[in-house]
Amino acid sequence: MARTPGSVTRATASATANAVAGAGDLLSLLRDGEPRTRSELAAVTGLARSTVTQRVDALLASGLLAPAGAAVSTGGRPPVRFAFNPGARVTFAADLGATHARFAVTDLAGRVLEEHREDLDIALGPDHVLDRVVTVGERLLDHSGREASELLGVGLGLPGPVEHSAGRPVNPPIMPGWDGFDVQGHLTQRLDAPVLVDNDVNIMALGEHFATWPDEQHLLFIKVATGIGCGIISDGHVHRGAQGAAGDLGHVQLAREEQVLCRCGNVGCLEAVASGAAVARRLQEQGIDASSALDVVELARAGSVPAIQLIREAGRDIGEVLAAVVNLLNPSVIVIGGSLGLVGDHLIAGIREVIYRRSLPLATQHLRIVSSRTGDRAGILGAAVMVIDHGLAPSRVDARVNGT
Structure with a gap:
C-alpha cells in the first residue's frame, strides 16, 4: 500500500536532477516500491553515478533502503538493485472517537502489524485518555516485536477541532477538559517520538485516499456518525484551512x-438534523427504541421502514x-463513512439525489459518490500516513x- 510518487522519465531527467538535492529526495523516488x-x-x-552511490550508501546505512536482488547482467557482475525498506521504522497510530x-x-x-480496539470515553479527560493511549502503544510495540526507539512518530486523531500545527484541541464540543491541552507535548514526553495530532475526519480522509483513491487529487470524506464532519483532500493533500477548521460541515445551517x-x-x-444521534432522536419521538447511530444502523438492517425513511431524509439534508x-x-x-454510513445505499441514495439535482452539471459530470472501503480502519491508516509523510519528508531524511 505504499504511496506511489509521480513517475519520472528520461525526458524529464534534467528537471528531476534539479529537484533531487539530497538523499531524502532520492528516497522519495524509491518510495514507489520499484x-x-x-x-x-x-x-x-x-x-x-558517484553522487548516487554516496546517497544510496547513506540510505542503506540508515536502514531506509535495502538490497532487492540483482538485475539482469549485460556483462560482468550483475548490478544490485535497491528498494525502499518499509520495515526500517514503525508508526503508532491512534484514532479516538467520542466513545471508542x-x-x-x-x-x-502503512501495513498494519498489530492493532487493538476498545471502548474509551473521550469525556474522561486528556490525562486519563492519553495515559491509556501510551499504555496501549507500548503494548502493541511489544507484541509486534519492535522497540520505542524504532518509532518514526505517533499519529493521533481527535473527535473535535484541532490546531494541527500546535497539536492542541480548540473548543471541542464533546471533549470536556481538552480545550487547549498540549496533546503533542504530553505524548512526546511519554513516548519520546515526534507526535502529530489532527481532527479525526482529516485523518480518515487521508487514510481513504491513501488506501483506495491514491490517483485522485480531489476527494471529500464525509463522516456521518454521532456528529457530521468533512475531510478535504485538495491537490493530493489534506486541506486544513488557516486554523485547522476547514471541513466543519456539521455546523452549516x-x-x-x-x-x-x-x-x-x-x-x-x-449535525442537529441529520446525524446518527439526530435520526435516533426522531425514532424515539415515534416510540421506537434507538439511542445511538449504531441502533439506527441495526434497525435499518432489520428492515425498519421508519429508520430507512429517516436515513434517506438525512441523506437529502446532507x-x-x-x-x-x-x-x-x-x-x-x-466518500461516505462513519457509523451511519454502514447502512449502505439508503444514506447515499438521498445524498446523490440532491447533489446531482442541485450541483452544476460540469461539477458532477465525473463525480463518484461511494461508501468507504477502508471502514473503521480509515482513521488509523490516515494517522499512520500522516506520520510517514512527515517523517520521510526529504529534509527530515537528510537530517x-x-x-543531525
Whole structure:
C-alpha cells in the first residue's frame, strides 16, 4: 500500500536532477516500491553515478533502503538493485472517537502489524485518555516485536477541532477538559517520538485516499456518525484551512432553518438534523427504541421502514449542504463513512439525489459518490500516513542520514 510518487522519465531527467538535492529526495523516488540499480537511478535523476552511490550508501546505512536482488547482467557482475525498506521504522497510530478508540502499529508502507480496539470515553479527560493511549502503544510495540526507539512518530486523531500545527484541541464540543491541552507535548514526553495530532475526519480522509483513491487529487470524506464532519483532500493533500477548521460541515445551517438546537449552541445545524444521534432522536419521538447511530444502523438492517425513511431524509439534508460544497470545491470523489454510513445505499441514495439535482452539471459530470472501503480502519491508516509523510519528508531524511 505504499504511496506511489509521480513517475519520472528520461525526458524529464534534467528537471528531476534539479529537484533531487539530497538523499531524502532520492528516497522519495524509491518510495514507489520499484527496485532500481545505481545506474538506473543515475539515468532517472540525471545525477552523477558517484553522487548516487554516496546517497544510496547513506540510505542503506540508515536502514531506509535495502538490497532487492540483482538485475539482469549485460556483462560482468550483475548490478544490485535497491528498494525502499518499509520495515526500517514503525508508526503508532491512534484514532479516538467520542466513545471508542482504535490503535495500530504500522510499517512505513502503512501495513498494519498489530492493532487493538476498545471502548474509551473521550469525556474522561486528556490525562486519563492519553495515559491509556501510551499504555496501549507500548503494548502493541511489544507484541509486534519492535522497540520505542524504532518509532518514526505517533499519529493521533481527535473527535473535535484541532490546531494541527500546535497539536492542541480548540473548543471541542464533546471533549470536556481538552480545550487547549498540549496533546503533542504530553505524548512526546511519554513516548519520546515526534507526535502529530489532527481532527479525526482529516485523518480518515487521508487514510481513504491513501488506501483506495491514491490517483485522485480531489476527494471529500464525509463522516456521518454521532456528529457530521468533512475531510478535504485538495491537490493530493489534506486541506486544513488557516486554523485547522476547514471541513466543519456539521455546523452549516440548513436552508429551511429548522429550530433544532445543536450542541454548538446554534440552531438548524446539519449535525442537529441529520446525524446518527439526530435520526435516533426522531425514532424515539415515534416510540421506537434507538439511542445511538449504531441502533439506527441495526434497525435499518432489520428492515425498519421508519429508520430507512429517516436515513434517506438525512441523506437529502446532507446532500443539500454538499451540493454547495461540490460547486465550490469540485471534488472527483465523495466518500461516505462513519457509523451511519454502514447502512449502505439508503444514506447515499438521498445524498446523490440532491447533489446531482442541485450541483452544476460540469461539477458532477465525473463525480463518484461511494461508501468507504477502508471502514473503521480509515482513521488509523490516515494517522499512520500522516506520520510517514512527515517523517520521510526529504529534509527530515537528510537530517536523519546526516546524524543531525
